Amino acid sequence: NAGVTQTPKFQVLKTGQSMTLQCAQDMNHNSMYWYRQDPGMGLRLIYYSASEGTTDKGEVPNGYNVSRLNKREFSLRLESAAPSQTSVYFCASSRYSNQPQHFGDGTRLSIL
Amino acid sequence: AQSVTQLDSQVPVFEEAPVELRCNYSSSVSVYLFWYVQYPNQGLQLLLKYLSGSTLVESINGFEAEFNKSQTSFHLRKPSVHISDTAEYFCAVSVNDYKLSFGAGTTVTVRA
Numbered sequence: 759n760a761g762v763t764q765t766p767k768f769q770v771l772k773t774g775q776s777m778t779l780q781c782a783q784d785m786n787h788n789s790m791y792w793y794r795q796d797p798g799m800g801l802r803l804i805y806y807s808a809s810e811g812t813t814d815k816g817e818v819p820n821g822y823n824v825s826r827l828n829k830r831e832f833s834l835r836l837e838s839a840a841p842s843q844t845s846v847y848f849c850a851s852s853r854y855s856n857q858p859q860h861f862g863d864g865t866r867l868s869i870l
Numbered sequence: 871a872q873s874v875t876q877l878d879s880q881v882p883v884f885e886e887a888p889v890e891l892r893c894n895y896s897s898s899v900s901v902y903l904f905w906y907v908q909y910p911n912q913g914l915q916l917l918l919k920y921l922s923g924s925t926l927v928e929s930i931n932g933f934e935a936e937f938n939k940s941q942t943s944f945h946l947r948k949p950s951v952h953i954s955d956t957a958e959y960f961c962a963v964s965v966n967d968y969k970l971s972f973g974a975g976t977t978v979t980v981r982a
Contacts, residue, residue: 858919
């Protein structure tokens with residue numbers, strides 16, 4: 759079972775470049791999430807989508823946009839990358855909000 | 871908003887010794903509680919959860935956690951660790967909505 763698939767796994771960008779991180783789940787889950795993980799800070803929610811057709815801001819949305827393309831896919835876009843956005847990004851999904859979340863393996867993003 | 875405090879950032883432990891990872895949260899309403907484990911270069915995996923019912927919950931690989939409402943704690947324990955338990959462990963809390971608040975994580979290093 760693939761579960762939650764994130765692409766790419768690694769990426770290096772220059773300041774000001776744009777980038778879209780892709781996420782797809784094959785578990786027929788309704789809710790999807792984007793987090794960033796930084797050392798000593800745990801995971802922080804960037805955006806989430808409670809169901810297809812809806813998206814809402816999380817704790818740290820500035821500098822990001824999202825698209826819930828369909829029930830399976832939820833993408834995260836950096837319009838103008840900044841060094842402060844260097845992080846590991848995780849996509850997650852759950853059957854419904856408040857159910858246990860399933861995570862992808864992450865995208866390691868470096869902004870120079 | 872709730873917050874989650876993991877009281878130890880690093881826990882070194884010898885193989886076959888017991889381990890306890892401490893987690894406290896701040897919330898005055900009902901919560902859902904989770905422990906996730908993250909192995910190197912992987913995403914988070916659900917270890918165990920408390921949604922309702924018995925305050926003692928167990929995982930399939932020997933971990934257990936006890937929900938203590940009066941102390942607002944959800945400590946994780948294992949009576950005898952293995953080398954393979956070396957990982958980072960995250961406590962997470964959800965309060966009647968989609969949002970998971972994560973602690974900063976505890977790195978467990980098991981030595982022979």
